[in-house]
Amino acid sequence: MQFRIATWNVNSLRVRLAHVLDWLSADGADLLGLQETKLIDEKFPRAEIEEAGFHVVYAGQPTYNGVAILARKTVFQSPANVVINNPLFPDEQVRIIGADLHQIDSSDTTPLRFLSVYVPNGAAVNTDKYDYKMRWLSALREYLAQQIAAYPELAVVGDYNIAPEDRDVHEPELWRDQVLCSGPERAHFQNLLDLGLKDAFRLHDQPEALFSWWDYRQAAFRRNRGLRIDHLLLSQTLTDRCAASGIDTAPRKLDQPSDHAPAWATLQSQK
DNA sequence: ATGGCTGCTTTGAGCAGA
Numbered sequence: 001m002q003f004r005i006a007t008w009n010v011n012s013l014r015v016r017l018a019h020v021l022d023w024l025s026a027d028g029a030d031l032l033g034l035q036e037t038k039l040i041d042e043k044f045p046r047a048e049i050e051e052a053g054f055h056v057v058y059a060g061q062p063t064y065n066g067v068a069i070l071a072r073k074t075v076f077q078s079p080a081n082v083v084i085n086n087p088l089f090p091d092e093q094v095r096i097i098g099a100d101l102h103q104i105d106s107s108d109t110t111p112l113r114f115l116s117v118y119v120p121n122g123a124a125v126n127t128d129k130y131d132y133k134m135r136w137l138s139a140l141r142e143y144l145a146q147q148i149a150a151y152p153e154l155a156v157v158g159d160y161n162i163a164p165e166d167r168d169v170h171e172p173e174l175w176r177d178q179v180l181c182s183g184p185e186r187a188h189f190q191n192l193l194d195l196g197l198k199d200a201f202r203l204h205d206q207p208e209a210l211f212s213w214w215d216y217r218q219a220a221f222r223r224n225r226g227l228r229i230d231h232l233l234l235s236q237t238l239t240d241r242c243a244a245s246g247i248d249t250a251p252r253k254l255d256q257p258s259d260h261a262p263a264w265a266t267l268q269s270q271k
Numbered sequence: 272a273t274g275g276c277t278g279c280t281t282t283g284a285g286c287a288g289a
Contacts, residue, residue, distance in 0.1 A: 216275090
């Protein structure tokens with residue numbers, strides 16, 4: 001038995017709900033972290049998602065940010081121990097939601113801890129927003145150090161707004177030292193890996209120039225001028241069970257797409 | 272060098288995204 005986990009920055013769930021439900025009904029994922037829902041909780045489409053066969057937990061705010069976790073009811077019990085944001089980092093912006101997931105057919109009491117994170121964009125190097133991104137990432141590392149100690153089965157998925165290496169960038173020289181690619185951001189990403197987490201995408205052979213985000217402008221998707229900034233980070237226990245990984249660019253080809261495509265990983269169920 | 276799309280906003284020009 002196996003199941004698939006995924007992450008998708010939908011850039012407004014109001015606009016993209018049909019894309020998400022269509023993708024899930026085509027077995028896109030059994031457990032999905034969303035970012036940039038851009039919905040206050042009162043306007044979140046809980047009923048539609050539950051009727052489509054998914055548990056859902058979410059946290060939003062007006063206009064910006066907002067995160068959610070969707071879990072297929074035929075695979076998972078209802079999410080438990082839901083935590084919004086990083087307890088170590090007071091933040092007016094809603095950028096993290098975490099939950100424990102138990103498989104319905106499992107007698108194991110060890111939960112899969114699943115975090116959907118939306119790392120700040122950072123605007124440009126040496127701006128206030130970039131400084132906020134740096135502080136936010138420092139605090140994330142401290143939080144994940146605690147989470148990995150508490151949860152052997154930990155998956156931290158989301159829009160990291162960091163392209164880890166030059167091979168994750170369509171034109172590395174154009175992006176050299178720019179936001180999303182700067183040395184300090186890449187050092188922060190490496191610090192997360194140094195906690196013992198693995199980038200699921202790089203656990204398996206991948207095509208060259210497979211990205212997860214393309215600018216809406218200048219036909220960037222058609223020309224594949226993209227970056228890989230959406231990631232699934234897995235603890236060692238989950239790394240050992242990761243049978244496949246990838247990025248599904250099909251939803252980026254639809255009418256009115258998100259500028260991000262979903263990234264995914266297939267995990268073998270615990271014995 | 273700039274802005275180029277898109278979504279949001281007490282609806283309409285400005286912000287933010289990446």
